[in-house]
Amino acid sequence: MPEEITSQIKRLAPLLEEDSDVFRELSTFFGEGAKIEMHRDDLSKFLQDNRTFEVVRVSGKSYKDCVYELVDNYPEMMDAIGMLRYYKAPAGKIKWEEVEAAEIAMGNELTTNAYGWAPDAWTIFESSDTEHSLVAIVALDSLL
Incomplete structure (x- = not known):
């Protein structure tokens, strides 16, 4: 992990x-190997005061399955005030249209709060796994 991110x-x-x-x-999210480089400003927005943080890991047969797994099994995501997430692509070529479909599904499923998230960012990493997976780093209001 880059020392700059750690510090x-x-x-x-x-x-x-x-x-x-x-x-x-x-x-990991802000480290090396991401197929979409993240803005460091998102880190300072994410780590604001009065927030608690949670990590959720889900997997499925597709990126969209991962989104539905997240939404169906982790209802507290509806109370998120920020989310950074990354997909792990199965071995082989990344199918960007499938990632885009998953992100559209994320927006459709979480419309109640999704557009108020600060930040709301995603990226993808190549993996040697055979399944698709999603890691969500979630910020919740600690005053709830």
Whole structure:
């Protein structure tokens, strides 16, 4: 993991432990190997005060299956105030039209809060797995 990302996470969220799921997944999300480079501003927006964080991992036969798995089995996502997520593509060529369909499904399923998320960003990594997967790093209002 790039040292610059690690130091930025530590600076923005000094209470976030380096061995926590959230810290590791943020490092992955903003690290090397992403097919869509992320803006570092999203990290500072995500790690704002008065937020708690959660990591959710789902898998399925398609990216869209992953979205529906997230929506159906993690209803607390409806209360999210920010979400960073990344897909893991099965071995082989990334089928971008399928990723786009999954992101459209995400927007359709979570329309109640999705457009108020700050930030709302996604990327994709190549994987050697045979299944599609989705890792969502979620920010929730700690005042709820």
